[in-house]
Amino acid sequence: MQAEKYKHITDEELLQNFYKDHDNKWLGILLPRYTLLLLGVCMKYLKNEEDARDCVQQIFLKVINELQKYKVEYFKSWIYMIAKNHCLMKLRDQKKLPLELNEQIVAAENPVEKKDFVDKENLFEKMQQAISQLNPEQQQCVNLFYLQKKSYAEVAAITGYTMLQVKSHLQNGKRNLKLLMANFINY
Amino acid sequence: MNEDLLNILSNSNKDIDNQKLMDYLSDKLSAEEKHDFEKTLVDSELESDAVDGLYEFKNKKDPLMLAEELNQNLQKQLQKKRAAKEKRQIKDLRWLYFTIILIILIILIAFFVVWQYLH
Numbered sequence: 001m002q003a004e005k006y007k008h009i010t011d012e013e014l015l016q017n018f019y020k021d022h023d024n025k026w027l028g029i030l031l032p033r034y035t036l037l038l039l040g041v042c043m044k045y046l047k048n049e050e051d052a053r054d055c056v057q058q059i060f061l062k063v064i065n066e067l068q069k070y071k072v073e074y075f076k077s078w079i080y081m082i083a084k085n086h087c088l089m090k091l092r093d094q095k096k097l098p099l100e101l102n103e104q105i106v107a108a109e110n111p112v113e114k115k116d117f118v119d120k121e122n123l124f125e126k127m128q129q130a131i132s133q134l135n136p137e138q139q140q141c142v143n144l145f146y147l148q149k150k151s152y153a154e155v156a157a158i159t160g161y162t163m164l165q166v167k168s169h170l171q172n173g174k175r176n177l178k179l180l181m182a183n184f185i186n187y
Numbered sequence: 188m189n190e191d192l193l194n195i196l197s198n199s200n201k202d203i204d205n206q207k208l209m210d211y212l213s214d215k216l217s218a219e220e221k222h223d224f225e226k227t228l229v230d231s232e233l234e235s236d237a238v239d240g241l242y243e244f245k246n247k248k249d250p251l252m253l254a255e256e257l258n259q260n261l262q263k264q265l266q267k268k269r270a271a272k273e274k275r276q277i278k279d280l281r282w283l284y285f286t287i288i289l290i291i292l293i294i295l296i297a298f299f300v301v302w303q304y305l306h
Contacts, residue, residue: 056257146192
């Protein structure tokens with residue numbers, strides 16, 4: 001299988017190879033890595049298996065065309081943005097999304113994490129301080145998920161939140177912790 | 188516990204493989220594997236949204252079959268594009284050869300005319 005043969009090649013390397021010779025065979029290795037994920041994303045927004053399948057095909061075509069036009073650095077974030085925008089546009093066309101869309105398809109960048117050297121003891125204290133500054137829902141979810149190593153389902157069962165709420169609290173909680181820690185380190 | 192506290196902010200850079208994804212959806216992972224998998228979901232909107240969507244499929248085997256079908260269609264599309272590109276390149280080459288032959292002919296004719304004139 002082609003996928004197994006090229007498993008050791010990263011997305012970035014495949015893209016570099018594509019940009020060198022513009023041979024679509026590299027895209028034939030890269031894109032199938034994301035098919036199942038794209039199917040899931042499309043299904044999440046469109047709620048219909050046929051529509052989701054058609055949407056993935058359209059996304060593939062769009063990706064193949066767009067990659068000819070400009071360089072993409074972080075493929076995973078970029079293809080996610082393409083997929084999400086495409087789904088939202090479909091929903092808008094079906095009049096299921098009344099909001100005006102402002103579509104900007106950019107080669108998205110992953111945030112670069114600064115590695116700051118702070119002694120460990122100090123870091124523990126700062127982390128505890130940061131967690132205590134989260135709102136109660138985020139604090140509870142972060143404690144249960146990261147420190148008590150509960151699964152989403154277990155956190156939901158314990159707290160009474162839905163799975164979606166648990167995910168949201170965790171994502172927002174982690175983001176807020178990063179911001180709080182960045183402030184502590186800078187000051 | 189302290190290490191867990193510090194590790195909250197570390198990003199899971201692991202890409203999810205499809206088999207693990209399907210095992211998660213079918214609840215076949217151990218508690219520890221499940222937790223590791225869900226840590227990846229917190230860090231990745233793509234994978235998180237994908238899992239939400241894949242849960243909506245009535246039959247858990249359907250997404251894999253659909254993905255396989257989509258991949259086959261994709262390969263056909265890419266082969267078509269490659270074939271069309273090669274055809275265009277051959278056409279361009281034919282024009283190039285024609286032009287070269289024409290130039291050579293013109294040079295030969297010009298040479299013949301000049302030679303005739305001089306003699």
